[in-house]
Amino acid sequence: MKRIVSLLLIAVLALGTLAGCGSSSTPASSTPAASQGEASTAGTDTPAPAEKGTIKLGVLAPLTGTNAEYGKGFEVGMKMAVDKINAAGGANGYQLELVVKDSKGDAKESSDLARQFADDESVLAILGDFTSGSCMANAPIVDEAGIVQLSPTASNPDYAAMSPYCFSIMGRQDGEAPFYAKYILQKYMGMKKVGVIYINSDWGQSCYDNFKKEADAIGLEIVETVSYVQDEKDFSSLITKLKAANPEVIAIMDQGAVPQVINQIRGTGWDIPITTLGPGTSQQLLDLAGANAEGLLLTSPFFFNEDDKDLMAWKEEFVSKAGFQPTIHPACAYDTVNLIAAAIEASGDGEVTRQTIRDNLAAVEMTGVTGPIKFNEAGDITRQYLICGVENGKYVIKEGFDYSKS
Amino acid sequence: MRQVLDTLKGFYRQHRVLVFLALLVVMILLPVLFPKSYFMGVMCRILIYSVLAGALNAINGYSGQTCLGMAGFFCIGSYCEAILAVKAGWNFWMILPIAGIVTAAIGFVLAIPTLKMSGIYLSIVTLGFSEIVRLIALNWTGLTGGPMGIKGIPVPSFFGFEIKNSRSYYYIFLALAVLFIFVTNRVIKSRVGRAWISIREDQLAARSLGVQASRYKALNFTYGAFWAGLAGACYAPYVRFIDSTFFTLDEGWNILSMVIIGGQGTLVGPVVGSVLVNFLTEWLRPIGQWRMVAYALLIIVIMWCRPQGLVGSSDSILAGRSIRRKVSKDKKKEGARV
């Protein structure tokens, strides 16, 4: 019995191996189901007859794993942009098609998929990945293949400079963190002593380093700094540590864990002004922190302004498709597709290749959902930031603040 | 079915060298036949995991100690290479043995306190060790770049030829895997290997026959760590950027599942496991997260039906048999008899 079972197992697995072999050695375009993975081909519901054909864009997004919600946001945001472009007759007459693959938020997985895209002649640009780590691991691959990797969210200052084919539109931490130190903490709030709690990741470290540099320059005193690693749940001892240093304000630098930190600070009955750098105007923060988020101040490169009709329409559409409120991340993802489309437009009557997309992308200037975008020499952008706050459970822009006032 | 298998086995036994040579020729020609860099990337992954799973199997499958912290050794090897190459500017070929030796030394140090413990404690200590290594890599910013990782790891060159993509890198991994299998084969057939196996089957009996169990166990650990370190050192220049997130516990489970599924206590087992798991990874991509569920189910099924793994050694304690309670094969009932 056992023997038969194990033989069966071996047979099934061997077949599987062969199938795996077969599908992995052929380009993705010819085996629609077997090797495209989670690929959802995003076309319009009624594809207009494309006059010039289709351009495929590879998407790397963490659809499963710890960053799954961001990956979902990527997918929805990009699909919205593609639908819109295709409905309007395509980019320069080309229909766009997304090939979405799940990188699980894992750099190794991401590299494999980047190779897959690099091999597939029909894929002309890669959008993604979410984390700086994955993007940096893919840099040598896209560099060799000569294909653009345009990340909506990678903010590691080293990333874009790694290759002429690497781009990011998140805006770098050496822009946001100094703004945060100077304008929010020092000028807007008038604080002198700050206690910092940040996540020990590439992103958090880079935030903190830039923040500290600026703080030292403008005379803002950092009285205590504590850090923690990804997936930390218990901040009580860190909060006690911060408390002992008597800061006037708390600065939290993280994305996912910000609500927990806020909850636990308030949970100890400590009533101190809290500010944060990282989550942007995230709805999840409000959901998770509830009333504790009241009075929170933060930076954001853009804001879902309720008076802005187009933006609100975009937000509504996103919520109806994704089932949750957008943060800046899907908005950036939306912009990346438009950037690529603009790069394709710019090629005029010439042939569209990976190289032309790269060259035109570097020169693109446009205003996306997230504001004006223009790449610098390295391949990332410098963003303008706003001061936002939480009032009555909603985000508001802190108006009436004059940035030019020294 | 059985006859076919027996014929195959007979043929393999008679022409072992021939089979290996044929396989090697095919392997060497692979990049020419399938020049796609994605396919070669998958092949590279299969080979590197063959070595890692093989190194783990050298510990788990041959001496019967359950080590769960392979990711830790892998991490040490990778960081060794990256640090020496980027900060000291040494040559890859020079670093390779050094990384192996450093990892082996750490494996030896780890083995010393664990010799007195029973298997379970050893497992958890190796697990803890793996996490400690990762956290040190994450926090010792001065040495390891901390959360920023180490980027721009230089590619090795071979007589002036730069090995920079998966097609050419494949040969490094292939050489490593062949070297590993060859050396381990010699070691297993030597006095040392026989001592490991005797410890696995019945430590008490082995001791009474004069096998110095603790010495051989420490040696076994050192050996496994050495190869994991070499694999790590080869891996770092291949990805060109490493940070601590490459070496999480999940990575350890991944390597372990290859050994479990493929088979313990044979040289072919880990290779089969690596091929299977990696191809399954590609093949099951469409089902996303269910993939991990499929792995988990596979592990449980294997433990129920063939605890020694698909091609593991069948007449050993690994297969759920205890030597002391001699039970004839055909009468042996499955499950517990209380």
Next chain:
Amino acid sequence: MVYVLNQLINGLCQGAIYALMAIGYSVVVGVVGMVTFTHGEVIMIGAFAAYYTFLLCGNNLFIGFIVSFAASWVLGMLVYKVCYERFFNAPRHISLLCTIGFSMLVKNLAQMVFGPNQKPMLDVVDNTFYELGSAQITLVQLVIIATVIVLAVLLSLLFNKTKFGIRLKAVSQDKSASYLMGINVKRTAMLGNCLGCGLGGVAGLLLAIYYQTLQATMGGSLGMKAFASSVMGGLTDVRFSALGGLLIGIIENLGITISSASFRDVFAFGFLILVLVLKPEGFSKKKGAKV
């Protein structure tokens, strides 16, 4: 000084939760006689059971305890059926690897069923705090410490004063002898396993109200912590395991005080290795579970 005292209270509270996890763990290992890697997932399921209960019928802590205990109890039955029952006479490593597989299974299924993102668990206990001289302790911390003490006392009574408890002890010490005494060994082992898992579930609920958040992936490191805490008692002695949990909680928090939270797990595992080097079999004197 006040500062250190505050950190001690944090450590004590953290340690109390670890202690409860470790108690459950040692009951499982003591009675079944095999090590498990599923405890982290058991804890996670307990937390989620409570979360959905609170969603349905409001933040009633008492009902939450019962539901999380029951949910983890059921999971315990599954674990027993899949990972232990067949392997009582097989070599140890087989059921160990089986529990690893099972833990992967539960973790990934949970991620799909509950979703990958964090869930809030706010305001189950009021945000009030009491001044103890110059130090302060929050109500949540008090509730947690009290719950753990009550459960530990109940468990000890169960083990020493009831027939069922004595059967559990007998099975944990010698399975064949218990069998000869007419005890249904398999059933008892399963119940013991479920009991330990149920305690793990309650620990999960306490964790969730303390951290005010829960996640499908929370089990991983917690299972390790439970294991590390139990090592003091040689994995089977409940009293020493509880002590180990308390110590690890305190050491972690004091460690964080002098360094950073990034090293949290280093302290826990460092402690584990230290204990094992000094006492390779823990501080337990005899075989079997003891309360």
